Amino acid sequence: MRIVVFGAGGRAGRAVTAEAVRRGHAVTGVVRDVAAHGDLASPAVTVRPGDVTDAVSAARLAAGHDAAVGAVTPATGPEALAQLARFDDRYFVKAADALLAAGPARLVVVGLFATLLDASGRLVMDDPAAFPAGLRRFARAHLAGLDRLRQAGAAPAADWLVLTPTAALDPAGARTGTYRLGGDTVPAEERPLSYADLAVAVVDEIEAPTRRRTRAAVHG
Template identity: 35%
Template sequence: MKIIIFGARGDVGRRLVKEALMRGHQVTAVVRNESQINDIPSNTNSIIGNVISGENIADLMQGQDLAISALRPPDGQEELLVPLTQSILKGVEQAAIRAIIVGGAASLKVPNANGHTVLTAPNFLPEAVVPIATACQAQFELMQAQDDVDWTYLCPPAMLTPGERKDHYRIGSDTLVVDEDGNSGISMEDFAIAMLDEAENPKHRKQRFTIGY
């Protein structure tokens, strides 16, 4: 499969590139500037793209089978998340390919919290992450309005951190996946596995899903 990955130099993006290459896919990694290309594996087609401008995004996607967006705005510019996602969605619509979007956990319900979500549950989120969680909620609402795009939105659990590749995970829909101790988390390595599993065997077209241990 030919896969183009936006945000390929980020924490999640790098792991998605590695996982896709391990599975034998042809990967095109999109980065913001030339200096970032050195951080991309040499057996990857690395290109520079300005997603926020929206220019030529569909051109970059031509000939691809799938676009994955692992884009995240810098701290203090969280409001850019929706425009970035809009550019990706416009590009995949014009290129007529499928998109998988790395989302956030903000819209997921918290177990035993009277219907509250990660964003609305009292005292659930540290203040420092409320801006990006708010942006992720808006991003999910944008996805729900997409009728003409073949999309999937993968929400991480409450904790998504670098770790080991355990090669297992559990799937949920609209509620945080928690373990027997009530913890909600997964390594970025296993998050990448879940993303590529969905890429290879689509089960959540025009749907949100989530994962966790």
């Protein structure tokens, strides 16, 4: 298959790219700054510059691909977010609009755990003990992007899935090839999940979809 990964320079995007290549797929890795991510390029990976919030750019980059992955963020981590000169609250809405308009046969987006519901039905982002209040604006922007995908409904061209890793995401974890899928609620029993295994879930759902037009929590 041909897979385009938007946000290929981030931790999730790199893991998805590596997993796709491991399975013999050809990948187009889209990043904001090609020069900063030259190490991504390989015989199986073409690195292209692009802006996921630009519908024209996204459509051009997604053309000819069997699937698209959205693993984008305007900044990685609280420190990087604090250094942004300006944060666009509609960043993830614009990304959702652009990716849907690009029309890939399959779209898998990496979500944010703060948009999951806790056992009482409350958003994780609304619990100050579970999520930093200073990042709620970022989390709400993520939720707005999820809601925009949900608004696409059952349109034939909108074969999307949001895979949301839980808080037990382990940056240093090894690839085990195993994971579990849930729904909109934080799993009662959370086990650590590596980025590599998150990528296994993403590529599995591209190759043989089990969930469509919904959001699923992913955990170990």
